[in-house]
Amino acid sequence: MADHTNPSEIARETLKQLIVRKLTPTPVNYQACYNEIAQLPNVAGFPEAQLRQMATTFPVRSPRQKQAIEQLEAAIGKRSWQGVQRALVALATVDTVGIANGTAAPTESANDQPPEISVELRVRLARLIETLLPLLGDQDASLSNQACDVLNALKDPFADQPGLLLLLSSFSQRASLAVEEQSEIKHTLLKLLHLIIENIGELSLDEQCVNGQIETLMRAVAPPITLRRLDDVERRLKDVIAIQRAARRRSLEAQAEIRQMLAAFINHLAAMNQSSTAFQTGLEESARQLAEVRAIEDLAPLLKQVIDATHAMAADTGHARAQIEHLQTRVLATNAELVRLNDDLRHASASARHDPLTDALNRRGLDEALAREIASVRRKNVPLSLSLLDVDNFKKLNDRLGHATGDEALIHLVKVVQQHMRPIDTLARYGGEEFVILMPDTALAHGIEAIKRLQRELTKSFFLTNNEKILITFSAGVAELTSEESGGDAIARADQAMYLAKRSGKNRVLGG
Ligand SMILES: Nc1nc2c(ncn2[C@@H]2O[C@H](COP(=O)(O)OP(=O)(O)OP(=O)(O)O)[C@@H](O)[C@H]2O)c(=O)[nH]1
Numbered sequence: 366m367a368d369h370t371n372p373s374e375i376a377r378e379t380l381k382q383l384i385v386r387k388l389t390p391t392p393v394n395y396q397a398c399y400n401e402i403a404q405l406p407n408v409a410g411f412p413e414a415q416l417r418q419m420a421t422t423f424p425v426r427s428p429r430q431k432q433a434i435e436q437l438e439a440a441i442g443k444r445s446w447q448g449v450q451r452a453l454v455a456l457a458t459v460d461t462v463g464i465a466n467g468t469a470a471p472t473e474s475a476n477d478q479p480p481e482i483s484v485e486l487r488v489r490l491a492r493l494i495e496t497l498l499p500l501l502g503d504q505d506a507s508l509s510n511q512a513c514d515v516l517n518a519l520k521d522p523f524a525d526q527p528g529l530l531l532l533l534s535s536f537s538q539r540a541s542l543a544v545e546e547q548s549e550i551k552h553t554l555l556k557l558l559h560l561i562i563e564n565i566g567e568l569s570l571d572e573q574c575v576n577g578q579i580e581t582l583m584r585a586v587a588p589p590i591t592l593r594r595l596d597d598v599e600r601r602l603k604d605v606i607a608i609q610r611a612a613r614r615r616s617l618e619a620q621a622e623i624r625q626m627l628a629a630f631i632n633h634l635a636a637m638n639q640s641s642t643a644f645q646t647g648l649e650e651s652a653r654q655l656a657e658v659r660a661i662e663d664l665a666p667l668l669k670q671v672i673d674a675t676h677a678m679a680a681d682t683g684h685a686r687a688q689i690e691h692l693q694t695r696v697l698a699t700n701a702e703l704v705r706l707n708d709d710l711r712h713a714s715a716s717a718r719h720d721p722l723t724d725a726l727n728r729r730g731l732d733e734a735l736a737r738e739i740a741s742v743r744r745k746n747v748p749l750s751l752s753l754l755d756v757d758n759f760k761k762l763n764d765r766l767g768h769a770t771g772d773e774a775l776i777h778l779v780k781v782v783q784q785h786m787r788p789i790d791t792l793a794r795y796g797g798e799e800f801v802i803l804m805p806d807t808a809l810a811h812g813i814e815a816i817k818r819l820q821r822e823l824t825k826s827f828f829l830t831n832n833e834k835i836l837i838t839f840s841a842g843v844a845e846l847t848s849e850e851s852g853g854d855a856i857a858r859a860d861q862a863m864y865l866a867k868r869s870g871k872n873r874v875l876g877g
Pocket residue numbers: 722755756757758759760761763767768769770771772775796797798867871
């Protein structure tokens with residue numbers, strides 16, 4: 366039996382027991398065995414090495430994070446579990462707390478106190494969480510419960526601070542997972558939207574009418590998605606659905622009409638067949654009777670029978686011909702009706718909110734967008750500038766290169782403008798070679814600067830046709846909407862400024 370008071374005896378016995386029990390000779394196992402043999406309380410050792418190793422794995426992205434890691438290392442050095450806990454809380458909340466109240470992360474030297482969360486910061490955090498919560502979805506009940514706990518703690522002036530920090534840290538982790546999930550949901554919804562749009566195209570009865578719209582829809586739902594673009598997608602979808610509905614109704618009506626006509630035609634054919642068979646049988650019978658006639662007076666009734674049958678046959682044929690003529694007239698009328706409906710559909714498609722040539726908004730689209738923007742900027746009390754652009758010397762370009770090339774030049778211009786506009790700006794075709802750009806949250810000087818920048822971009826992006834580089838320029842006027850005027854009035858001022866820009870040499874931008 367080992368002497369439990371002699372440390373070297375205990376150490377030898379400890380090594381023996383490690384071998385007997387087939388334990389790995391780690392410091393922890395050795396310590397546990399040693400304590401058992403020495404009959405000391407089996408207190409787990411402070412895992413200093415492991416904690417130091419862990420401390421090296423934290424990323425250091427800011428001075429505050431560095432401070433928190435130093436605080437952790439100091440606590441490990443002092444073998445203080447409480448200190449380690451505080452340092453970990455500081456590390457987990459360093460971004461929210463440190464940045465929000467501008468205080469440095471707590472250090473061991475700051476009396477081991479966690480950062481003070483001011484009342485104002487608590488109120489702001491509570492408001493932020495209340496605002497964010499609906500965005501995180503309502504499927505995760507435990508996230509909502511956690512949010513309630515955090516909100517209660519934030520609103521409770523006597524809530525214990527380290528506890529609050531722990532709550533905040535675990536809520537922020539969970540919330541970031543919920544945000545990831547929401548973004549995944551958004552991504553999947555977009556994929557579904559793509560699928561639905563593709564399907565509308567596949568099922569389309571009138572490809573010509575709908576396919577153009579489908580292509581633009583597909584482009585509109587390509588990332589990055591903004592609220593503005595989703596709004597645009599919604600409008601376009603509504604147009605496509607309206608056109609689809611009309612096309613389907615028209616096609617069903619036409620099908621019913623044609624089915625009816627076919628049935629009537631088959632009935633007539635059957636009737637004609639029947640009467641001609643009866644006529645033929647009658648004739649054969651008359652021929653047989655004729656062969657048996659012996660006296661001339663017997664011929665008269667036979668002749669009458671043949672003449673009556675012939676008259677009946679002729680009447681039947683005449684009647685059938687009249688009915689077929691009537692059917693033919695109806696077929697032609699239905700056909701004309703279909704052509705008219707088709708034209709109506711094309712017109713409906715063209716008169717939607719987008720210009721079919723350039724895909725910019727058309728006048729109707731502009732009116733709606735302008736009303737929306739004006740309401741929005743007045744609500745937010747921010748400026749709205751709008752610009753009227755007119756392509757320079759476009760007639761010459763048309764005359765020299767042809768109208769089709771002129772069309773291509775307009776498409777090119779729109780592409781360049783759309784590439785360089787901010788996503789919140791709106792482009793509309795105002796007339797032939799005139800365009801309007803709406804620039805929300807933009808004062809006049811910035812609006813003029815933005816349009817000048819567009820001009821420079823356009824001079825860098827040549828329009829290529831038949832290997833010839835064509836430089837397209839425009840003159841523009843810019844006006845900032847005043848609090849009293851309507852959108853139309855502001856466009857008129859921009860138009861006036863554009864006119865002056867033309868008069869003063871073209872390829873210029875003037876404020877109105
Ligand atoms: N290719 C093409 N031409 C168009 C379209 N719409 C309007 N135009 C032409 O644009 C030309 C505009 O001519 P003008 O109003 O004289 O203007 P401009 O030649 O650009 O002269 P300035 O405005 O003074 O620089 C006309 O010839 C129109 O026929 C269109 O959709 N496609």
